[in-house]
Amino acid sequence: MVPDPRDHPLIAMADSSPHEASFIEMRQIDKSFGAVHALDGAGLELRRGEIHGLLGGNGAGKTTLMNVLYGLYRADSGDILKDGAPVEIRSPKDALDHGIGMVHQRFLQIETFTVVENVVLGETLEHRWRLDLGPERQRIEQLSSRFGLQADPKATVASLPMGVRQRVEILKALFRGVRLLILDEPTTNLTPQEVDSLFASLRTMVDQGMTVVFITHKLREVMAVCDRISVLRNGRHMMTVARHEAQEERLIHEMVGDELDVASSLVFADRATPTPQAGKKDLPPALQVSDLNVVDKKEILVIREVSFEVGQGEILGIAGVAGNGQKALVESLLNIRPRLRGQVMLSTTDATALDTRRLLEAGMAYIPEDRFRDGSLPSASVADNLILGAQRQAPYAKRGLLNSDVVQQSARDLIAQYSIRTQGPSEVAARLSGGNLQRMLIARAFARPVRILIAHNPTGGLDIASVEFVYRQLLERCRQGMACLLVSDDLDELLLLCHRLAVIYRGALVGEVTRESYDKYEIGRMMSGATAGD
Secondary structure (H helix, E strand, C coil), X not given: CCCCHHHCCCHHHHHCCCCCCXXXXXXXXXXXXXXXXXXXXXXXXXXXXXXXXXXXXXXXXXXXXXXXXXXXXXXXXXXXXXXXXXXXXXXXXXXXXXXXXXXXCCCCCCCCCEHHHHHHCCXXXXXXXXXXXXXHHHHHHHHHHHHCCCCXXXXXXXXXXXXXXXHHHHXXXXXXXXXXXXXXXXXXXXXXXXXXXXXXXXXXXHHCXXXXXXXXXXXXXXXXXXXXXXXXXXXXXXXXXXXXXXXXXXXXXXXXXXXCCHHHCCCCCCCCCCCCCCCCCCCCCCEEEEEEEEECXXXXXXXXXXXXXXXXXXXXXXXXXXXXXXXXXXXXHCCCXXXXXXXXXXXXXXXXCXXXXXXXXXXXXXXXXXXXXXXXXXXXXXXXXXXXXXXXXXXXXXXXXXXXXXXXXXXXXXXXXXXXCCCCCCCEHXXXXXXXXXHHHHHHHCCCCCCEEEEECCCCXXXXXXXXXXXXXXHHHHHXXXXXXXXXXXXXXXXHHCCEEEEEECCEEEEEEEHHHXXXXXXXXXXXXXXXXX
16 A cells, blocks of 8 residues: 555644735746746746645646745746745845745756855855855854755765755755745655654754745645645636635646546546456567666676566556666667677577667667657658657668658558657657657657657656546557566556556666556665665
8 A cells, every 4th residue: 555645743743724814926027038928927826834735737837926025037027925925036146035946857066076065155254265164064054954955065976866965956046035935846856754853954944934836746745745735727727725724626626627537537546446458368478578678888887787678568667866867778779879798689589789779679669768869860751750669661761761651651651550649740850749749759769669658758758638548558558468668657547557666776776666566665665775674
């Protein structure tokens, strides 16, 4: 049984309603990027001493609205008020002057610097000529102790796990005296234990009068930790409600509108359902990997003695904090990245020596993590992108020449089947939205018979309707016998979809659990590299 975060003892503490008057108000904020209307009269009211959840799907405008408040973007129109008086925030420096700080999903850190050096970077220090950071180290230690954000000021950032690196970013904001802290999807790369620790730190902050904005697309997170919840959709403010008055069904409806049948949705399903079909045990594995070792360009071992198998009709998930070798693993399986040693079997065929082209021809398909850099040719047409990897094969080519009519008709069929919003097969891929680009990659992967799909963060950055689409396509193909290796930074996604989970830590598989014995905290322990008994 997967623990529900709402059962955590911290949650009861979050039910008290903030009593302070408005601290920050954003009124009728508009922001466009070319033809994209990212914010459409959006508003938000924040109070002192609260954790305010900003909920919505990807593309709802949550981060854009907060980037306006932090001064990274200038609104096209609208007002920002602090304590009832209008203020102008034209840059992050202006925001910091008003006590507003923001921690983004991608940390702005110099990995070769220590924690204290990263925290004070950009600050004017009285003793800078002596390079004496003793007073700053002492202050960081005080902040760490005060808010439960343990981080060794002398440690080099590159040596720190992701959860501690996030604490460094929070300490950087607290060091500058912020009273309003914006956190953008802060749980993305954390283990469940680190999530609990973060929630405890946030509660300490608001108990001392700070305000926290918690940006997320995860309903359970806002129900777990927030005092009030605001929902954005399509750049518009849909509702704000106190957490103790919030109804999950209403929140979901405001997030997705009429785009999704919430009652049958997989995205919002209980993790116990739907249960994917069990792997076909009486057949040879669709994919079998033995003793895989991979080195990087500096000859450092990044994948160490990895062995696993995926049955036909089965989904095997690879769980782990980002940066533990996931990309090296999937690229080595496709022979995009050379292997030091190891064997790869496709059913009963030894595919170890096959190059990427031959692997694709043998029935392997790949959805890469970065759809922009690795998954598509932005200057090529949608039609050309849809046949990448198969452009030399029938029916698209004959005697080395492309059959343009077949390519165009196939593209039209796939555009219709996978609901890719485009002007047509000839439109260049660079003009597609992220969600439609991802649909294009999925359509390409499934355009021909697939025996084994390798998917790396296939729903990253997608809106809720597109995530639903990906889930249904994946499950349906696996019901038909396709095997899938699903590598995802989203543990909830893996728990929902996978038969088994293998956990990767520093390039090695450190444990495996079956669906019947999923325990989110046990998986988190393995993700952090803890050994039995720790």
